[in-house]
Each structure stands twice: as structure tokens, then as C-alpha cells.
Amino acid sequence: MNQSTARKARDTGTEQKSHVLTLPLENTRVDRSPHTYERWLIAKLLRMAGNPPVRFRLWNGDVIEPDEQRAEFTLHLTDPKALYALVTNPNLAFGDLYAAGRLEVEGDLPDLMEALYRAVHEARQKWPKWLDALWRNHAPRSTGISEAKENIHHHYDLGNEFYRLWLDNAEMQYTCAYYETPDLSLEQAQLAKLEHVCRKLRLKPGMTVVEAGCGWGGLARYMARNYGVKVHSYNISREQLDYARKEAHKQGLDHLVEYVEDDYRNISGQYDAFVSIGMLEHVGKENYEAMSELIKRSLKPDGIALLHSIGRNRPMLMNAWIEKRIFPGAYPPSIGEFMQICEHSDFSVLDVENLRLHYAQTLSHWMERFTENEDKVTAMYDEHFTRAWRMYLAGSMSAFRAGNLQLFQVVFAHSDNNQLPQSRQDLYNFPAAPEEG
Template sequence: WKNPNPRASGLSQAKENIHHHYDLGNDFYKLWLDKAEMQYTCAYYEHPNNTLEQAQLAKLEHVCRKLRLKPGMTVVEAGCGWGGLARYMARNYGVTVRSYNISREQLDYAKAETRRQGLDDQIQYIEDDYRNIQGEYDAFVSVGMLEHVGKDNYPALSDLIKRSLKPNGIALLHSIGRNRPMLMNAWIEKRIFPGAYPPSIAEFMQICEHNDFSVLDVENLRLHYAQTLSHWMENFTRHEDTVTAMYDESFTRAWRFYLAGSIAAFRTGSLQLFQVVFSHGDNNQVPRTRQDLYVTPTTPEHS
């Protein structure tokens, strides 16, 4: 069942869409996301028997390695969730980060956790739409936000990345996707993710082609997302009574159906998970190989 008219993703509508999903309450998400950094995006299972916490930390490390971060660099993040990637980058790579988000609930958590970890001097969380990003940075990163941008806004996003990225800067976009263009399931669009649109890889590439970016790396983590969702489903099932007490039985059934359906979608290949790394077309300071991504385990201290 496909929805012929997905919700718009303009400035005002985007805030309403995000509020619908991400401002349900931090206590709800704490029940079933990882305990390490509250990641609500695909984890990276370097080994099949990794825990959810290990795999989410590995995902953060994998992203940092792809961005080739070094101490003193500046990073801008479009859509920061509960701030876990920003904290990981600051804590482990010595970079300074500006993170944009329009979810008040998420930002309240992110700021409190950043203070607790003593990272206030390295991270600035900004309650604003990604379209209002200002400044030039060594890295541009967005994990799990492109699904909410809307393909009509891809040229504007491309322009934003172009002006935000220093001449030798690297960008990484991490997004749910499709093997071919297809609208979001109407039930998911209405009940769970209003305004969402997972792009095909060809649609994804429009962002790069619009400003002559060079694509450096494309990775598909589809099966990693199926395993992530399975872990979320296990956690959610253990806390169903609590969820029902917080909301109601209808809400619990809807979210159980959403998680189970998503597992099936990634296992059958109707959904993909793309990580795309790119840079300015004339940047010659780009990595020549991917070898450095795999020299050591992504989370040796947690394996």
C-alpha cells in the first residue's frame, strides 16, 4: 500500500514531522535503544555475535574512520539524534563539533550528557533546521537524516554541503534507501515516519552530481540494519508492558508491527542502508585506498 502524497519536508512541516516521531519522550527510547550512546540508526556488526552496544560504538568508529578525522578538525553534523556521534568524535578524535537538530527532547538529553562527559568545550548543539547551517568545516556528516529531507530538497542540500565543506573536506551521508525509486509504505508514513522518503542510490547520487562532488565510497549495510532491528525488537518486547502503561495498547501494537515489518524489509532487500562518502571534485587529498578503515577492529576495547 503506497501513499501517493507523502508529507512535505519544508521548514515548518519538517519540525512537525520530527516532533511526531522523535519527541515521543526520551524515556520511551531508553527502554530499547543501546545503553552506550542512544543510537537510533543502523549499527555495524563487525562480528555477528556483537552486542547492540558494541555494534553501535563500532558504527560510530566506522563513520569517524571514513571521515579521516584528526585532532583539531572541525565537523558539522546535520541532525544529531541524542548526540552520540558528536560526543564520540569529540571524545575519541579530539575534534570540535557543531550539531544541528530540531527535536527539543533529543537536544535536552544531548546537552545534559555532553556536560556529564565534560565535552562542553568541544561540542555545540544548535536547535535549528539543517538548512540554516553556517560556516566551513573539515567534515560534513549526517547519519539517519536524509530520509527526512525529501528528494525535492536534494539540490539545496547539495549546495549547503558545497558551501559548508572546506576545499579538502570530506562528507558522509548515512541513509535508509531503496534499490529503485519507490514511495514509503503509507501506514509507516502515517503512523511512524511522516514525511519520510528513502532514496534509491541513483536518487542519492543527485546530491553528488548537482555540485560535481566525487564519490569516494559507497557501502550497503542492509543486513547490519536487520540485525540492529532484531536487537531493538528484543529490547522492546521485554518492555512492552511499560510502553503500554506510558501510552496505550494501540501504540504498542503499532510499534511492534513497525519493528517487525522493518526487520522483514531489510532481510528481503526491499530496504537498503547506504553510507556514501564524497568530496569536492578537485580535492586531491583524498584517501587512495580503504585499507586504513580495517587496520584494527572498530571497537577493540568492547569486543
């Protein structure tokens, strides 16, 4: 499906929408010999990237080995222009070229990406200023109310059928699972995540919860089913809400769960708990103070808030390719940046947990299923799309493995709330994951 078909499909409400790269694979192959300066560029590129264990095979079959170590991976470039794109803007071009089939990887894709993340992470400390300026990631898109709608539409309205192919079939969770033990299945770990969040919020029957950004509504249903609480869940993705409502109705939860099609900024009322799983990444730093004020006014005096978000060890722009092609407007904050939300309203941080390696495992489970279903994905969209998503999943998994991305769950309360749990002991009284069955 190309761009205009995609737009048409969206406008007419047809399923299987795609706003991601759906360009046909480019065929720009040539077989001339590489020039001397092209070989020099590659050597330079490898050095600047911190000498990852990577060799290049060029369009004419020539192979360029790295200086210092044995290569474990081969990157095959199909044409000279691919090389120039890579040298000029590697953050963006690596994903684009891979998606377009102009950069092929021999070796395990996630392992390659992890090796690249680790090498570049070390090397960039020593980059000259001009290189840093050239390769710097661009600023993310705006996340004002109208742009937010477009940004979210871009990603989450790809079609429930698409996500169903590789997300868990327990509650369609498109966020980090909780592998309380390493042997859990994806379904168990996603349910364990929902349970872990409920425990951190100390839910009791009859309480009220507001959720900012609810995906396919799994957390709201889990809370209603297992904790007997009333949940208001906000989302601006129409397709996700359709699914969420049908599912809640099927489960007889209509009296407890209300899904609201609106921007989280329009949340009204006061609740015993404020929860947001995997939305903060889309909020944008410029909106943190407003978000802080929103939580301040939405949370009852003894209420507890929990935000679950991808994050960073220190402030850093989102990878340009992910931000441009996959997740427009995305920005994962460092804890320091996150603290703007807490400090602005004098919230008291009670608990921070980092589930970084849990996200790596979640992505590994997603990728297994995605790989099994690549043919179906290509039939739904096209090969370009499949390759882009393969790169996105592999790259994300390796970013969590390499410590480039983090996953924070932050629990906080009003500063004068003294109705606090004595300890975190009760989070661990019995297993959070259901037995497989």
C-alpha cells in the same frame, strides 16, 4: 493516553508525549458467516499478494487456506470491515488493523512480514494497472521547514524514556549499527558504527565537523572524546537536544561539542567534515539540490562528507502506513536519486557501502528489548501504541531482510580535492568495536 491528552501533554511540556495512534482498540466483532464474495475477495487478495504462505481465519472461525502452498501463518480478521479495509488499501490497513487489534497474527510477526514482502515484491510486477493505482502508496508529506519541525516532533519527541527502553545504552543510537562481526552486542555494534563513520571521515585532532541531525548527540560526543575534533550538531528535536547537552556536559565535552537547535538548512561556516546519520530519509527529494548546495558551501576544499541513510534499490514510495503513522515525510532514496545531491554540486563519490543486513540485525536487537518492555510501553501510552510500534519494528526488520530497504553510507568530496586516502585499508587496521565490558 488519547490524542487530546497527548496534545495537552505536549503543550504543557509534560514527558511521555505521543503523536502516534493512541486510539483505543476497536471492538467491531461480529460472528455472522462470511458471504461468498467475501471468500472470493480473500482468495483474490492472496493471489494478488503473490500467494504468500498465509491462511485467513475469519470473524466467525471459518478458515480460508491459500491455493498453492501450505500456510505457515494465520491472519485472524475480527470483522468484515477489516477485510474491506485490507482489500481496498492493504499498505495502510495492514498496520492500522494490526495496531487496533482487528488483525491478529499467529506465527512469528517478522517472519510473516518478510514472507509478505518477498511475495508482493514478485507479484507486483504482474499487477494490472488498476490494482497498482488502487494499492499505490500515497505521496509523502511535505518537508518544508515548518512541516519538518512537526514531522520530526511527531516521532523523535515521543519521550526519551520511551527510546531508552529499547535503544542501546552506550550512545542512544536510533540508526543502523555496524556488526563488523556477527556476534557483537547492540552496544558494541553502535559504537563500532560511530568508529566506522569517524574513520571514513579521516578525522584528525583539531578538525572541525558539522552534523546535520544529531539524534541524542552520540556521534558528536564520540568524535570529540575519541578524535579531539570540534563538532557543531544541528537538530530540531528539543527533547533530544536536552539529553545531548546534559550528556556532553557530564562527559566534560562542552568545549568541543555545540548542539544547535535549528534546521540543518541554516548551517553556517566551513568544516573539515560534513556528516549526517539517518537524516536524509527525512529531507525529501525536493530538497536534495538545496542540500547539495548546503554541503558545497559548508565543506572546506579538502573536506570529506558522509551521508548515512536508509535507501532503496530503485525509486519507490515509502510504505504508506510507516509514512502516515510512524515517520511523516520519510522517503528513502535509491542511489540514483541520492546522486542528485552529488551531481548537482559536482561532488566526487569516493565510497558507497550498503549495510542492509546490519540494519536487520540492529532491528532484531531493538525488537528483543522492546518485546521485554512492552508492558512498560503500554503503561506509558496504551496498547494501540505498543502494537503499532511492534508492527513498525517487525516490518522494518523484515523489509531489510527481504531486500526491500537498503542502508547506504556514501562518502564524497569536492571534485578537485586530491588529498584523498590512498585506499580503504586504514578503515580496517584494527577492530572498530570495543571489547565487551
